[in-house]
Amino acid sequence: MAYAVPLAVLPSSIWRLPAAFGDGRGLGERMYVVFLSVLSEVFAFAAIGLIAHWGEVFPRWIPFLRDRRVPRRVAVLLATIGAASLTLLFTLLFVVSEIRGTTVRGGALPADHPSRVGGWETAWFYLCYAPLTLWGPLLGVLTVAYGKRRSAAERAPATA
Secondary structure, eight states: OTTHHHHHHHHHHHHHHHHHTSTTOOHHHHHHHHHHHHHHHHHHHGGGGGTSGGGTBOOTTSTTTTTOBOOHHHHHHHHHHHHHHHIIIIIIIHHHHHHHTBOTTSOBOOTTOHHHHOHHHHHHHHHHHGGGGGHHHHHHHHHHHHHHHHHHHHHSOOOO
16 A cells, blocks of 8 residues: 555656646746656655655664664654645545636636546546545555554564
8 A cells, every 4th residue: 555655646746747848837837846746756655664664763874863763653643644634635625626616725727727628638637636636545544554553563572
């Protein structure tokens, strides 16, 4: 499930990239779109830390923290905030705004919005953005599993 998170985010990240290099875009807007896509994938990849060793012990390359245990409560709190925020934004608000035909902020969708254009462009938009609605719920399930696993490991007696 953890490996599914970056894969669920990837289609929307790729979908945005052609928009970065469309006509009429300034350098700042192009950099923003590329940065948003890359940052989304970095955050999505962080979900793998909930099943990987580096999610329990800080890697050696991190100064001052190397080889120390990742505080379970801090990791669970941050992942819970992330899961709740992503679920609200991409699952709940995205679905509600698409049903209502509005932007996430409640404004009217422009006529050239991909979900209103029709044809293959609308199908491509939904194909790329539908997996994004899974990001928050998947992260939520992973967070619960991580918390339970780490909690059980901390309670278990040490073997000699």
